[in-house]
Amino acid sequence: MSSTALSVKTFNMPRKDRLLEHLSSDRFGRGFSRFVTGLMIPAVALIVFLGLWDAGARNVETSLGVLPGPAKVWEQTVSLYDEHRQEREKEDAFYQRLQKRLDKAIAAGKPQEKIENIKNRQYTGRATFFDQILTSLWTVMIGFVIASAVAIPIGIVCGMSATLYQAVNPLIQIFKPVSPLAWLPLVTMVVSALYVSEDPLFAKSFLNSAITVTLCCLWPTIINTTVGVSGVDKDLLNVSRVLRLNWLTKTVKIVLPSSVPMIFTGLRLSLGIGWMVLIAAEMLAQNPGLGKFVWDEFQNGSSNSLARIMVAVLVIGFIGFLLDRGMLMLQRWVSWDKSAVLR
Amino acid sequence: MNSYLNIDHISITFPTDNGPLEVLKSVKLNVEQGEFISLIGHSGCGKSTVLNIVAGLLRATEGGVILEEKEVTEPGPDRAVVFQHHSLMPWLSVYDNVRLAVDQVFKRTKSKQERDEWTRHNLELVHMSHALERKPDEISGGMKQRVGIARALAMEPKVLLMDEPFGALDSLTRTHMQDSLMEIQARLNNTVIMITHDVDEAVLLSDRIVMMSNGPSATVGDILNVDLPRPRDRLALAEDPAFNHYRAEVVKFLHERHTKPGATATKKSSEQNDEADQGADQSRPGLKLASG
Numbered sequence: 001m002s003s004t005a006l007s008v009k010t011f012n013m014p015r016k017d018r019l020l021e022h023l024s025s026d027r028f029g030r031g032f033s034r035f036v037t038g039l040m041i042p043a044v045a046l047i048v049f050l051g052l053w054d055a056g057a058r059n060v061e062t063s064l065g066v067l068p069g070p071a072k073v074w075e076q077t078v079s080l081y082d083e084h085r086q087e088r089e090k091e092d093a094f095y096q097r098l099q100k101r102l103d104k105a106i107a108a109g110k111p112q113e114k115i116e117n118i119k120n121r122q123y124t125g126r127a128t129f130f131d132q133i134l135t136s137l138w139t140v141m142i143g144f145v146i147a148s149a150v151a152i153p154i155g156i157v158c159g160m161s162a163t164l165y166q167a168v169n170p171l172i173q174i175f176k177p178v179s180p181l182a183w184l185p186l187v188t189m190v191v192s193a194l195y196v197s198e199d200p201l202f203a204k205s206f207l208n209s210a211i212t213v214t215l216c217c218l219w220p221t222i223i224n225t226t227v228g229v230s231g232v233d234k235d236l237l238n239v240s241r242v243l244r245l246n247w248l249t250k251t252v253k254i255v256l257p258s259s260v261p262m263i264f265t266g267l268r269l270s271l272g273i274g275w276m277v278l279i280a281a282e283m284l285a286q287n288p289g290l291g292k293f294v295w296d297e298f299q300n301g302s303s304n305s306l307a308r309i310m311v312a313v314l315v316i317g318f319i320g321f322l323l324d325r326g327m328l329m330l331q332r333w334v335s336w337d338k339s340a341v342l343r
Numbered sequence: 344m345n346s347y348l349n350i351d352h353i354s355i356t357f358p359t360d361n362g363p364l365e366v367l368k369s370v371k372l373n374v375e376q377g378e379f380i381s382l383i384g385h386s387g388c389g390k391s392t393v394l395n396i397v398a399g400l401l402r403a404t405e406g407g408v409i410l411e412e413k414e415v416t417e418p419g420p421d422r423a424v425v426f427q428h429h430s431l432m433p434w435l436s437v438y439d440n441v442r443l444a445v446d447q448v449f450k451r452t453k454s455k456q457e458r459d460e461w462t463r464h465n466l467e468l469v470h471m472s473h474a475l476e477r478k479p480d481e482i483s484g485g486m487k488q489r490v491g492i493a494r495a496l497a498m499e500p501k502v503l504l505m506d507e508p509f510g511a512l513d514s515l516t517r518t519h520m521q522d523s524l525m526e527i528q529a530r531l532n533n534t535v536i537m538i539t540h541d542v543d544e545a546v547l548l549s550d551r552i553v554m555m556s557n558g559p560s561a562t563v564g565d566i567l568n569v570d571l572p573r574p575r576d577r578l579a580l581a582e583d584p585a586f587n588h589y590r591a592e593v594v595k596f597l598h599e600r601h602t603k604p605g606a607t608a609t610k611k612s613s614e615q616n617d618e619a620d621q622g623a624d625q626s627r628p629g630l631k632l633a634s635g
């Protein structure tokens with residue numbers, strides 16, 4: 001309604017005014033200002049940052065040489081990628097050779113036992129930087145998913161029952177501030193004690209990392225879900241009482257949708273923490289992943305090590321950013337409140 | 344004694360930080376089927392509390408509510424409530440909001456298609472068929488209230504309870520809504536209890552106006568029978584002496600009840616100490632207002 005009224009008004013305006021308005025504020029002006037705020041400012045900030053980094057790094061002399069600047073870091077990024085490609089080529093070559101031997105063995109009519117033996121041979125190359133990235137991503141996702149699957153139901157139940165909340169709250173408050181690295185030895189011991197199987201589905205190191213992530217991801221989600229659920233509009237709950245909705249329907253139709261924004265706040269916090277925790281855990285426990293990569297480079301102490309560690313730092317940050325954006329997109333997709341400002 | 348809805352001497356006391364607070368004392372009211380009752384009274388006297396007890400959302404400390412010979416012990420769709428702030432689910436469309444109620448109430452008795460038709464029918468009744476797929480955030484306050492009413496009507500309640508349903512609306516929208524409500528009421532002959540602050544609204548819509556005394560320990564002060572023929576037309580009634588008489592009655596009641604007998608005595612004594620004890624006077628703003 002109001003928009004039609006507005007357009008009618010514009011239409012009736014003298015022509016000169018319309019032209020002026022068009023030129024000054026509307027399209028040209030706003031488009032330009034959007035360009036400035038959207039691209040120019042971040043770009044300038046980035047250039048300034050790179051400049052400062054470059055200038056600052058030159059002056060820091062470490063036992064492994066001068067602190068690398070942006071150029072050196074870029075060089076190492078390329079080199080890490082090349083190493084990854086070479087490693088893949090080697091792997092391909094290995095499997096081709098294996099296939100040939102297999103074919104030969106079958107053609108020669110070798111016993112079944114021997115053929116199986118050849119088949120089961122695995123390539124045991126060094127894990128490259130990119131392999132480590134994938135390992136870390138996989139680990140954090142598993143830990144995060146397990147934590148969410150546990151934390152959201154607990155949060156819902158705690159939000160609905162004040163008594164239960166009172167019971168659980170002290171535990172949450174005590175475990176929440178515990179550093180992940182304090183969990184790690186315990187988790188390691190418990191996993192090696194309990195997880196004994198001939199043919200393990202997951203490596204123990206993977207389980208240690210994932211469980212540590214889980215333990216740290218639980219708390220923000222529980223707390224935020226509880227807050228969200230206990231804050232459901234009282235009128236809406238009265239509607240559900242008048243309708244005599246059963247517990248499940250009430251939860252699914254009323255409680256969950258209205259606490260989705262808070263649940264996602266918790267999930268995003270959790271995932272952020274989980275990602276940080278994972279890198280630390282991998283460093284400490286020497287479990288495969290980006291943390292191990294950093295630690296190995298540190299121990300390695302070659303002239304390229306510092307630059308490589310910096311590559312890892314930047315990649316860790318960038319992946320953390322992407323994970324958060326991913327959660328945000330998921331939230332936009334799931335949430336009913338499209339107008340809510342999401343940051 | 345065997346009326347349709349029997350509010351039988353209900354009292355309610357809330358525990359508060361300053362000790363127990365008796366909000367209602369022995370509220371008694373009999374409502375016949377198809378009757379339209381308005382509850383009117385000063386803010387905070389306990390009107391919503393009465394309504395919530397009838398709805399079953401609150402339990403009376405003493406006395407009880409009997410609907411069709413059965414005591415009310417819990418909320419249920421036979422006593423549908425229209426809340427002051429529409430209370431629609433913001434994540435559901437207009438249609439889905441009503442459908443949620445329809446699905447719940449007619450789970451066993453209506454087929455899927457019948458429930459769909461019934462949902463549409465009730466939205467049609469409140470003239471909302473054009474906005475079925477819109478979300479509550481995308482419609483006006485009056486439209487939200489219409490959907491709230493449609494949702495309540497769709498439950499086919501024995502009694503329709505409305506807590507200041509038009510309180511948050513501008514006066515033009517409000518007159519539209521009142522006309523719609525009268526039209527629906529004429530068609531369906533619902534039993535309605537409605538809380539209002541608006542004297543004109545009360546006289547226009549009601550068969551009886553229940554005027555509540557001031558709290559704490561509020562009770563039914565007076566009941567006014569509104570004997571105006573239906574259908575009622577607001578323009579014609581504006582000139583009608585009978586209408587204006589009823590109107591004046593309600594206004595007079597509300598004004599008189601500003602100063603309760605007990606309160607008058609305290610007021611006099613405080614007036615004597617007026618200059619000496621300003622503080623005591625300020626701590627009772629209600630009395631100051633009453634003397635003015």
Ligand SMILES: Nc1ncnc2c1ncn2[C@@H]1O[C@H](COP(=O)(O)OP(=O)(O)OP(=O)(O)O)[C@@H](O)[C@H]1O
Nearest residue numbers: 357358359366385386387388389390391392393558
């Ligand atoms: N759960 C409660 N605990 C304590 N006091 C309450 C509670 N509910 C209501 N009251 C008190 O009971 C009194 C009546 O409340 P109620 O909401 O019924 O008034 P009302 O007549 O509907 O007022 P309004 O016209 O402003 O809506 C108020 O003084 C309020 O403070």
Ligand SMILES: [Mg+2]
Nearest residue numbers: 390391392506
């Ligand atoms: Mg009220």
